[in-house]
Amino acid sequence: FTEYFHAAIYHRDRGDETEAAQLMLTARELLLEFEKYDPFKRDTQINLFQTDVALTQWGYPEYAEQAVDRSKKIIDRYPAYPFLISIIATNMTLIGIHDLAIDYAERAINVESVTKPWAKAWYAKGRALNQLGHLEESIYALNTAIEKQPGSEGAIYAHKFLSQIYLNRGKPGDQELFRFHKHKSEEPITTQE
Numbered sequence: 001f002t003e004y005f006h007a008a009i010y011h012r013d014r015g016d017e018t019e020a021a022q023l024m025l026t027a028r029e030l031l032l033e034f035e036k037y038d039p040f041k042r043d044t045q046i047n048l049f050q051t052d053v054a055l056t057q058w059g060y061p062e063y064a065e066q067a068v069d070r071s072k073k074i075i076d077r078y079p080a081y082p083f084l085i086s087i088i089a090t091n092m093t094l095i096g097i098h099d100l101a102i103d104y105a106e107r108a109i110n111v112e113s114v115t116k117p118w119a120k121a122w123y124a125k126g127r128a129l130n131q132l133g134h135l136e137e138s139i140y141a142l143n144t145a146i147e148k149q150p151g152s153e154g155a156i157y158a159h160k161f162l163s164q165i166y167l168n169r170g171k172p173g174d175q176e177l178f179r180f181h182k183h184k185s186e187e188p189i190t191t192q193e
Contacts, residue, residue, distance in 0.1 A: 001027050001034075001047060012058065024054055045074050049088070056095040064095050075104065082108035082118050083193060086154070089124035098128035112148075119145040119154025120193060127161055139165065151190035160185035 004027035012020035028051040035044050052067035071088045078084055085108040092101035101124050108121035126141030142165075145158035163181035166174040 001030050004030065005047070005051065008054070017058065021055070021058060021060070024051055024058070027051055028055070040077070042074075042078060045070060045077075046084070049074060049091070053091045053095055064097070067091070067095060068097055068100065071100070071104070075107070079107070082111050082115055082121065086118045086120035086124060086193075090120055090127070090157075093124050093127045093131065096131070098131045101125070101128040102132075117148030118193070119149035119152045119158065121145075121154075122148060123154040123158045123161070126158060130161070130165065135165070135169075146184075149191055149193060151187070152193045153189050154193060155191075156185055156187065156189055 004023050008020045008023035008027060010020075011017075011023060028048065031044055031048045031051065034041070035048065038044065049067055049070045052063040052070060055063040056067055071092065075085055075088060085104050089101045089104035089108065092098070092104060105121040105125035105128070108118045109125070112118060122141050122145035126138045126145060129135075129141055130138035139162065142158040142162050146155045146162075149155050159181045163178050163185055166178035166181060
């Protein structure tokens with residue numbers, strides 16, 4: 001599966017969309033076969049979810065519903081994994097399922113007091129809020145991602161998204177904020193989530 005999945009990404013990055021889709025579908029078929037033998041294996045479910053998300057992003061919308069159904073199963077089975085929930089929330093925003101992304105992000109955020117901060121959850125929430133037209137709430141959530149875990153992958157994503165918001169918004173002071181967040185988005189990841 002891993003070889004097919006990474007080969008699909010490789011071909012997609014180089015513009016060979018047909019080969020990329022075929023490789024991703026082959027990777028998915030391998031996982032579906034394995035799922036018949038062990039339907040509860042977490043890695044299989046997560047990898048199937050990732051393939052459904054990738055295929056949806058690549059223009060195959062018929063996989064979006066499968067991604068949503070699989071995300072619900074994963075979260076129901078593994079509610080004590082806020083990092084996993086954060087990643088799923090982020091993926092939901094990538095395929096345009098923003099309300100569910102916010103719901104998932106808030107699940108991870110709600111356990112921060114007993115676990116640790118989850119920058120990716122705040123990022124997912126901020127991105128989804130932006131897509132739903134809630135700009136100020138989005139900016140707050142994205143800045144929270146940065147404050148909670150500076151230097152983490154979620155914080156870097158938040159800087160990148162904020163740079164785009166400030167580039168496009170056009171209010172006084174936005175150019176300076178754009179440059180700041182653009183610069184920060186190019187820094188290396190220094191904190192593991």
